[in-house]
Amino acid sequence: MSNLDHRKATLRLRVRNADGTPAAHVNLNADQVSHQFLFGCGGFEAMKLIFAPNDEARRVSQDVMEKWLGLFNYATLPFYWGQYEPVPGQTAEKPTMAAARWLQERNVTVKGHPLCWHTVCAPWLMQYSNEEILRRQIGRIHREVEAFRGVIDFWDVINEVVIMPVFDKYDNAVTRICKDLGRIRLVKEVFAAAWESNPGATLLINDFNTSVSYEILLEGLLEAGVKISAIGIQSHQHQGYWGLEKTQDVLARFSRFGLPLHFTENTLISGELMPAHIVDLNDWQVKEWPSTPEGEERQAKQVAEMYTTLFSHPQVEAITTWDFTDHCWLNAPAGFLRLDYSQKPSYDALKGLIHGAWETHEALMTDGDGCVSLTGFKGDYVLTAEGKTARLTLDGDGDAQVTFK
Numbered sequence: 001m002s003n004l005d006h007r008k009a010t011l012r013l014r015v016r017n018a019d020g021t022p023a024a025h026v027n028l029n030a031d032q033v034s035h036q037f038l039f040g041c042g043g044f045e046a047m048k049l050i051f052a053p054n055d056e057a058r059r060v061s062q063d064v065m066e067k068w069l070g071l072f073n074y075a076t077l078p079f080y081w082g083q084y085e086p087v088p089g090q091t092a093e094k095p096t097m098a099a100a101r102w103l104q105e106r107n108v109t110v111k112g113h114p115l116c117w118h119t120v121c122a123p124w125l126m127q128y129s130n131e132e133i134l135r136r137q138i139g140r141i142h143r144e145v146e147a148f149r150g151v152i153d154f155w156d157v158i159n160e161v162v163i164m165p166v167f168d169k170y171d172n173a174v175t176r177i178c179k180d181l182g183r184i185r186l187v188k189e190v191f192a193a194a195w196e197s198n199p200g201a202t203l204l205i206n207d208f209n210t211s212v213s214y215e216i217l218l219e220g221l222l223e224a225g226v227k228i229s230a231i232g233i234q235s236h237q238h239q240g241y242w243g244l245e246k247t248q249d250v251l252a253r254f255s256r257f258g259l260p261l262h263f264t265e266n267t268l269i270s271g272e273l274m275p276a277h278i279v280d281l282n283d284w285q286v287k288e289w290p291s292t293p294e295g296e297e298r299q300a301k302q303v304a305e306m307y308t309t310l311f312s313h314p315q316v317e318a319i320t321t322w323d324f325t326d327h328c329w330l331n332a333p334a335g336f337l338r339l340d341y342s343q344k345p346s347y348d349a350l351k352g353l354i355h356g357a358w359e360t361h362e363a364l365m366t367d368g369d370g371c372v373s374l375t376g377f378k379g380d381y382v383l384t385a386e387g388k389t390a391r392l393t394l395d396g397d398g399d400a401q402v403t404f405k
Contacts, residue, residue, distance in 0.1 A: 006314040007037065007358070009394050010375040014401045015366050015385070022370025023404060028385035032360045034107060035073055036378035036395060037311065038262075039354050040320035043068075043075030043110065044328070046099040064341055068324055071336070071351055075103050076264075076320055077152070079112045079144060080120035088124055093147060100151045111154035111320075113264075114206065115141050116190045118164050118174040125173035130180045133173045138193045145197035154202045156232060156264065157194050158187055162209040162217055169280075184220050191226050206232030206264050210250050218257055230317065231257065232264040238274040238281055238332055241302045247309050255315045262318040263310055270299035270326075270344060271333035281330060291326055291333035291344070300345035307353060 015023040045064045052058035077100055078084070085091045100110045116137060125133050145155065164186075165178040178186050187205065194203050205221070205228055207214050221228065231254055235242065242250075254261055270291040278284045310316045322328075325335040336347040360376030374381075374394065381392045388404040 003312045004358070004377075007311065007377050008375060009378050010373060010397050011392070011394060012399045013366075013372050013374055013392075014399065015370045015372065016401060016403045018403065018405050020403075022368075023366055023385065024368050024370050026366045026370070026385050028364050028366065028372070028383055030360065030362045030364060030374050030376065030392075031382050031384070032376060032379050032394075033382050034380040035354070035359070038074035038109060038318035038320075039072050040074030040076060040111070040318055041068060041072045041324050042320070042322050042328075043077050043099065043103060043108075045324060046075065046103055047077065047095065049102070050095045050099045060341065064325065064337065067337065067341075067343065067347070069106055069108070071347070071354060073107065074109045074111070074318060074320065076111045076113045076156075077103075079115060080117070081122045081140065082120045084144075085122055085140075088122075093144075097148065097151065100148065104151055109154060110152045111156065111204075112144065112148065112152045114156040114159035115144060115194065116157065116174060116186075117159040118167050118172050118178070119160070121172040121174050123172075126171070128173070130177050134177050134181070134189065137174070137177065138189060141190055141193040142197050145194050145201065149198045149201075153198060153200060155194060155204065156206040157203050158190050159206045160208060161187060161205065162207050162211075162213050183217060184224050184226075187221055188224055188226050191228070195227060202229040204228070204230045204232040204262060204264070206234065208234035208236065208265075210254075212253075215253060218254075222257065228259060230260040230262045232262050234265040235263055235306075236265060236267045236281060236322065237302075238267060238269055238284070238330065238334070239276055239278065240273050241268060241298075242306070244305065244309060247306060251310075251313050251316070255313070259315070260317040261313070261315050262320070263316065264318070264320050265322045266306070266319060267322050267329075267332065267334040268299050268302050268306070268346070269332060269334055270295040270346065274332075284330060286331055289327070289331050289333055291338055295333065296344045296346065300349040303346045304349045304353065307350060311353075311358065 017023050045061055049061035049065055052061055103110050161183050164175055167175045271289055274284050310319050323334045325337045326333045326339050336344055358377055364372045366372045376394055378395050383390045383392055385404055390402045390404050
């Protein structure tokens with residue numbers, strides 16, 4: 001048994017001509033055109049495309065997004081409250097919706113990040129009582145989830161709850177209500193609002209803290225009846241690659257909850273590593289952080305190993321790289337593209353997995369009854385025979401009829 005068998009399915013196809021007769025002894029090609037697995041990346045370049053101030057900026061963003069689409073089928077768009085609604089009632093819904101629809105039209109699943117977070121919180125909330133802050137937080141969730149329903153049905157509902165009530169870098173409205181209500185009560189409230197607004201959504205809790213503290217929080221939430229679609233795990237590795245041992249340890253500890261795992265924010269550096277003594281990654285602020293040839297080769301090997309490890313685990317449903325291009329968050333060389341937008345070895349390494357080793361392309365022949373078996377990675381396929389085509393979704397074992405027209 002291959003350790004990727006859980007990513008595959010087998011269908012016994014009954015192939016029919018347009019008139020319903022069996023397509024006997026016909027050569028056909030089965031080509032996978034999309035993955036069921038969510039291979040994701042920050043979709044911030046799509047926002048840049050929408051906001052492009054001139055033709056040259058638009059051309060650059062279009063080129064970057066073409067390369068982005070050459071790898072990924074899952075995008076994260078920003079909903080940081082302080083940026084999304086800098087003035088009460090004046091939101092970034094229009095450009096964000098335009099970017100989300102642009103991605104959706106290209107068969108990309110879109111996630112919003114985040115609905116509740118103490119960082120980049122709207123400063124104008126500070127004038128209100130805790131009761132009013134909570135009311136506005138709940139209202140904000142209803143507004144965004146309902147407005148984007150059908151375009152964005154994946155959400156990081158609440159971000160970094162482990163540290164939220166003890167966050168002391170600066171005062172903010174969400175930390176205030178988390179201290180007041182407690183972690184479990186706040187999470188319960190915001191998830192209830194999101195579910196009410198979109199019962200068919202996929203709703204995540206997300207955190208960078210992979211210690212036992214996150215496990216204890218999850219235990220408490222599940223005991224309190226909070227319905228969580230998937231556990232989000234951040235894996236920013238600015239200070240060095242986790243390696244197989246830590247990655248497998250995290251997988252083992254968080255898979256015990258029986259929920260899907262999403263690696264929501266992954267970064268691997270292609271330059272000098274951030275010093276180990278830095279506790280909060282945001283405290284490392286540098287003007288230049290160059291990518292190096294040695295670092296790029298290291299990054300490519302680490303990307304291939306980590307993605308393979310995660311893709312091999314049956315509970316992992318999504319992997320999202322945070323920065324597609326260099327010098328985004330923290331100015332880090334964490335992207336798959338350099339500053340000049342040329343591709344790094346990591347881009348080619350990941351493409352060789354997603355659209356190489358993990359993508360199915362088969363040449364088949366039907367038998368005398370027009371039947372043939374297709375085994376491949378789960379996703380959508382185009383079948384071609386004698387100049388005619390048909391589409392097929394492979395998501396589980398069984399039988400299916402295919403009619404060429």
